[in-house]
Amino acid sequence: MQSREDFHMIKQLRAQGAHIVDIAQRIGCSERTVRRYLALPAPPTGRPKSRRSSKLDPFKPFIDQQLADEVWNAEVIFQQLREQGYAGSSTLVREYIQPKRPLRASKRTVRYETHPGKQLQHDWGEIRTEVAGRLCTVNIAVNVLGYSRHFHVWAGPRQDAEHTYESLVQAFRYFGGVPASVLVDNQKAAVVRHDRDGKVTFNAGFLELANHYGFVAKACRPQRPRTKGKTERMVGYVKHHFFQRYRSFDSYAHLNQLLEHWLNTYAQQRLLRRFRQTPAERFQEEQPQLLPRPETDFDTRYYDVRHVGWDAYIDVHGNRYSVPAECCGQRVTIRVSLDGELTVYDIRGQEVARHRMADRKQGWQTVAEHHEPLWQDVLPVQHRSLAVYEEILQ
Structure with missing residues (x-):
């Protein structure tokens, strides 16, 4: 059976809007007990149980005052009691304090309601x-x-x-x-x-x-x-x-x-x-x-910088992706969306390439148009008649 103080606290917390499950957790009882007490108009009365006196009884008012002052460390309170002449064990002190811990102010779970849109x-x-x-x-x-x-x-x-x-x-x-x-x-x-x-x-x-x-x-x-x-x-x-x-x-x-x-x-x-x-x-x-949304959503893509190799590729997450040949030797900015789309921007902030992120096992990701200028810069191969070599052999 809960105490009269518990009964009044249950009523008070419910009036403040606390949920039954939160009240039960704070009081240290079941939700069923909370509902039963809420249905009662007055605290239940029962036959008082006989209780043996304890060495701690004379010191309980001091302990209650310490708890009210937010001192909940049982060992600290025990040492203070010994200085006042307490001859009992620290176990009695802990057993007295433990049921009261749910009543700590810092454990309050009363809901704080906000205004619409706040x-x-x-x-x-x-x-x-x-x-x-x-x-x-x-x-x-x-x-x-x-x-x-x-x-x-x-x-x-x-x-x-x-x-x-x-x-x-x-x-x-x-x-x-x-x-x-x-x-x-x-x-x-x-x-x-x-x-x-x-x-x-x-x-x-x-x-x-x-x-x-x-x-x-x-x-x-x-x-x-x-x-x-x-x-x-x-x-x-x-x-x-x-x-x-x-x-x-x-x-x-x-x-x-x-x-x-x-x-x-x-x-x-x-x-x-x-x-x-x-x-x-x-x-x-x-x-x-609610406040109106801006015209564009916030850019949540991953951001990084890469240096373009002379083969017009950049390395991203262990695989290589092509970029236009004119970016060779330059630093570029990359953005990777959360669904795996890679976008590359040049030093002017212009988009120059776009790829789907791929595992290294799938091979390098290449757009043929990116490398066309590289092939155009290759010196043409000279073609000679085989007759020249035939004259040497003769």
């Missing part, structure tokens, strides 16, 4: 599944609008910066607009470091993305991922719903196609018990508050 929460998850006949780790980026819970999921092979930015580009396209702010965890694709004074240094590429779309970049405090609890919850939702329905995929394109179909026909139509509305219904209120 915030998007981003997070990555991963799951093992079959793609193109091979079991592999699939990374899923989940982007949730804070007000409506309308969300987008995009799958890719990696969680690097380029895939992180592409997941947001896809989400903005899906929503038809951009939120005022984007809250991320501390992945290096977005955050370089947190200073002790609370200042956040964002990745330069992430700031370029933010400037392109006009949103404000925000990051969770270190060691507090529950700050973006909406999207953390949705990562689990995708794993336990979508990936239970679908177990294998022909390609990442096929996987993302099924994800979008599932979002539109199932996930956005689920009933949100707290609001008694679906995400699709709440999104109708939120969508007009």
Whole structure:
């Protein structure tokens, strides 16, 4: 049986909008107990249990005061008690403190609600599944609008910066607009470091993305991922719903196609018990508050520089690709899209070549027109009559 304090805390947390599962985790009881207490008009009364006195009893008020002052280290409290004359063991101290740990202020999980169009929460998850006949780790980026819970999921092979930015580009396209702010965890694709004074240094590429779309970049405090609890919850939702329905995929394109179909026909139509509305219904209120998308999407392709050899080839990821002969000996810029298209730009920024990325086993990738000037520069071969050699032999 829970205490009277637990009863009142359950009532208070529920009035603040906390979910039953969060209340149960904080109090340290089952969800069934939380529902039973919520249905009661007053704390339940029962026969008080007889309890033996303990050496710790005289010191419990001091321990409670330490906990109220956010001192939760049992060993530190034990040493303080010994200085005050406590003769018991440290085990009694730990057993007294342990049930109270869920009540720490830092463990609060009451939902913070945002206004329509104000915030998007981003997070990555991963799951093992079959793609193109091979079991592999699939990374899923989940982007949730804070007000409506309308969300987008995009799958890719990696969680690097380029895939992180592409997941947001896809989400903005899906929503038809951009939120005022984007809250991320501390992945290096977005955050370089947190200073002790609370200042956040964002990745330069992430700031370029933010400037392109006009949103404000925000990051969770270190060691507090529950700050973006909406999207953390949705990562689990995708794993336990979508990936239970679908177990294998022909390609990442096929996987993302099924994800979008599932979002539109199932996930956005689920009933949100707290609001008694679906995400699709709440999104109708939120969508007009989103910022307009720019005319062009942010370029998420990989960027690098290469030096063109005198044979008019460049090396990219272990294979060689042809470029026009006039680029021989020059530096060129390359861009590789996430779906494997290689584009080459000359020193003026003009596109000069385009290839599909290929495995080294497929051989060098050559466009014949690139090398025509090289063949024209080759000296012509002289042709002589064989009679000259016949006279020498005679």
